[in-house]
Amino acid sequence: MLLATGSVVDAQTSAPASFTDVVHYAGFTVFTLGQNATDVVTRGWSGQDFTSAFVRQLVSLTTELVTTAEQHLAYPVLHHFRSRERIAAAPSAIARLDEAMLLLSCAVADSARPHASTIDPVRAAIGRYLTTTSMTATVGDPPDEPPAPQRASLQAAGIPTTAQQEYVAAVSRSAERRRRLHRLLHGNGWSWPTT
Template sequence: MYVLYFIIGLLILIATILDFLWTTLWVNGGAGPISKRVVQGTWKGLNAIGSSRPTILGISGPLSLTLTLLMWILLLWIGWTFIFAGGETVLTDTRNNAPISWVERAYYAGYLIFTLGNGDFSPHGGFWQIMTAIATANGMLFLTLGATYVLSVLNAVTLQRAFADSITGMGMTSDALVQKAWNGKDLHEIDFFLNTTSSMLGQLTAQHKAYPVLHFYHTESKEKAAPFAIAVLDDALTILEDGVEEQVRPNRFLVEEAQSSVKSYLSTVVPSVVKPASTVPPSPAFEKLRTKGIPVVSDEMFADVMQAKTEHRKKLLGVVESDKREWPI
């Protein structure tokens, strides 16, 4: 029976450590299999409780991160408790010679992994002394990497909201964004903005690969919501590339670079986090652009352009809907 306890504890520890290292250190690996289920389960649960309540959805990210950390700690604690139940004389009570109970084994495992020292009990024999040292080192590693992981996620959340602000601050719709770039002669005013935006989106995509929990950080304000902002940006890029006359278009290289960043973002979150929508979002309208005197192509020509982007825009709509937003129109 004691051997069975040891094997159970070892398997729990291996699964926990692999999931922990997968999530915190493997940059392109996303979340570990256990962590992924915790995060997705939290999001689904909060959606079931209040999908139309932004305040409830707003706690999804912090709650998912907290539950993931608690899950790691709990599994680590359980694993080491079973390890130290792997023998009848594993521990010695320094106060008396009474038999060691399960509660006392859990207590011993707990103050080892939380690096509180060990005074009430001592390991019996060289093997269990080594296991005690390993448990303490294991706890220190988890605490250090766990704190680093939390700080990295919070920094990524800040960047995500700053990115969204930089786009929605220019316009809440694609045609409004294009109008901002119009200087009366051409659209080259947007060149620097596209360069900066591509860089930020590339960094955000890399962080989504490293920290999938980032997608579940919902904000009540759509101005700070990255999926909404990316939808605005993508339609604006389509207008800039194929919706306006060639002589007024901005730097094509910068437009294509920004489009590549959007595609990279979509390939990261679809289908690993969300699924494409079943419908196509509405196309941008040209009425306000024409009113501003911006030379645009015919509606028929632009409709053909949008038709070719059907699958791409379904993916984008899926991302927007997964964040409980409406398409920017």
């Protein structure tokens, strides 16, 4: 049973966290990374490269995201738990994180981006979350594709970026995934996180 994995524990009792605690933890962890996708990416930049602490935090999120996704499948009622604050709501945090991974994988130049072994598992875990929540949640008509995260903040922070046309093409290839995230947010009563 995923609840007993011990990947997230209560700090006071050392007991495995409940499924709602894990969902809140995943949302809160993404919240601590940044307010929006560009904020997540620029906070990880040291001026020379992405810090090892940033990379480790992304790697550690993968397990929490997979656990959260599986718990949505095991406990469909989980979809009805909502945070009062948009910034900490799991669907909002996951959309923000996915947009940050889009920026890292498609807007940041190859020479500066973290290795794919950091980014790809996070994106795969988010994909799993989208799959399981779509199986357990009822959402309305798909909203339009949300606006793409802007690269200007990355460039202003001195992060080397890809060519604009390369980035636009990558965002276009992610259109369906981004619509699914938008639909999930919309179904939970939240608007798309802006950059």
